[in-house]
Amino acid sequence: MLDPRYVADNLDEVRTKLLRRSPAAAESLSAIAELSGARRKLVAETEVKQAARNAANQDMAKLAKSPDKAAFAARREELKTLSGEVKALETQLSQHEEHMKAQLMAVPNMPSDGTPDGKGEDENVEVRQWGNKPTFDFEAKNHWDLGEQLGVLDFERAAKLSGARFSVLRGLGSRLERALSAFMLDLHTVEHGYTEITPPYLVKASALEGTGQLPKFEEDLFKTHRHGSEDDTEALYLIPTAEVPVTNLHQNEILAAEDLPVSYTALTPCFRSEAGSYGKDVRGLVRQHQFHKVELVRFVEPENSFDELEKLTGHAEEVLKKLGLHYRVVELCAGDLGFTAAKTYDLEVWLPGQNAYREISSCSCFVDFQARRAKIRYRPGGKGKPKLVHTLNGSGLAVGRTWIAVLEQYQNADGSVTVPEVLRPFMGTDKISTS
Secondary structure: OOOHHHHHHOHHHHHHHHHOOOHHHHHOOHHHHHHHHHHHHHHHHHHHHHHHHHHHHHHHHHHOOOOOHHHHHHHHHHHHHHHHHHHHHHHHHHHHHHHHHHHHOOOOOOOOOOOOOOOOHHHOEEEEEEOOOOOOOOOOOOHHHHHHHHOOEEHHHHHHHHOOOOOEEOOHHHHHHHHHHHHHHHHHHHHOOOEEOOOOOEEOHHHHHHHOOOOOOHHHOEEEOOOOOOOHHHOEEEOOOOHHHHHHHHOOEEEEHHHOOEEEEEEEEEEOOOOOOOOOOOOOOOOOOEEEEEEEEEEEOHHHHHHHHHHHHHHHHHHHHHHOOOEEEEEOOHHHOOOOOOEEEEEEEEEOOOOEEEEEEEEEEOOOHHHHHHOEEEEHHHOOOOEEOEEEEEEEEEHHHHHHHHHHHOEOOOOOEEOOHHHHHHHOOOEEOOO
C-alpha cells in the first residue's frame, strides 16, 4: 500500500507516476483526492479545537487558585464541551483515515523511476540472453506429447480426479519433479545462503492482504470454510504462492538492522483459480490450478533494494544456467507490472516444442508497498524510530515449467529425454525413455 500521507501531500506526483501504468491506475486515485481534501479540513478544524482546549486547560489551572469560583465553574464547563468536540473530531478523523486507507488498498504501487515506459507486454525490454537455442534434426515435440508418449504425464486421469487444468505425473516424471525441487533448494540454501522454510499452505485473509492479493484479486484464489461454517472471519485460503506465508512470517514485527538482508526459500504447492484465463494455455502444464514452485523472499534495507533485486534475479538465473537451459531476461515496462511491484524482471525459458519463450520466474522489488500493509519494520542502527523494510521475491523456479523446459530442450529423435547432468545424482539415471 502507498503511504497515505505521502499520497495526500503529493497527489499530482503520485497520479503522474501511476499514469505510467495505465489511465485506470491513475483514475484509482479519484476517491483518494476527495478524501484527501476532506482530511485536510478535518485536520485544520481539529487543530483549532485542540488549541482552544489547551488554552481552556491552562486557564483552569490559573482559575483554580482564584477565589472566583463562578468563573472557574464556567471555564470547566467550556473545557468539557471543547474536550467532547475534540474527541468527536479525532474519532471522525480516525474513521476518515481508515476509509482512505481502505481506498488505497485498491491502488497499485508506483513504478520505479528506472522502469521503462510501455503499455503492455509487447513493450517489455529484453535485457540479456543466456545460452543458445537448441537445434534438432527432427521436428521438436511439445511436452504434453513427449510426456504422454513416455508414460510420465497423464491428463486424462487427472481430469477424472479433479477436472481440467490438473495433471498426474508418474514414474520418472514424478522423480524429475522431485529432483528439480531438491536441486533448486540445495542450490539456494547451500550456495546462495537462503534459509529453507516449510510454511502452512492455508492462510488467513490478513496474510493475503499483506502481500497484496486481497482485496483486489480474490477471484484468483481458492477459499475454504470449515464444515458447517460460512463465517468469512474464519475462512482460510489456499496459497497462490509461497510469497504469501513466507513474507508474512514477519508481519507486525521489527527486525534487527544487523540481520538484514533476511533471505528465505520455500518449496510449496501453489493453488490458483486462473480466473480470466479460460481459453489460454488449455493444453499442457503451463497454466494449472495446482503446481509446485520454489520461492525466494528477501527483506532488505531500503537503500539497497534495487541492488538486492539484481542479486535475487541472478540467483534464479543460476538454476537455469546449471541446468543448461536457454533463456532470456526481460524487464517489464510500467504498463505490464504486477499490482504490488515497483520493478520486475521476468526470466523466460525457451520452449522449442512451442517455438516460444515462456515465463519461468518473475523477480520483483516492491519497495515498502508490502511492508506497509503487513507492518514489517526494522530499527536502523539498533535504536531510533523503526522504518519499513523493503521486500523482494522471485521464483527460483516454477518447478512445473522447469520440468517442461527440460523435456522440450533435452528431447531426442527417438522420443527419449536426456537428463541434465546436475540432476543425475537426484534421478539415478541419465535418460527418460520407454525402454
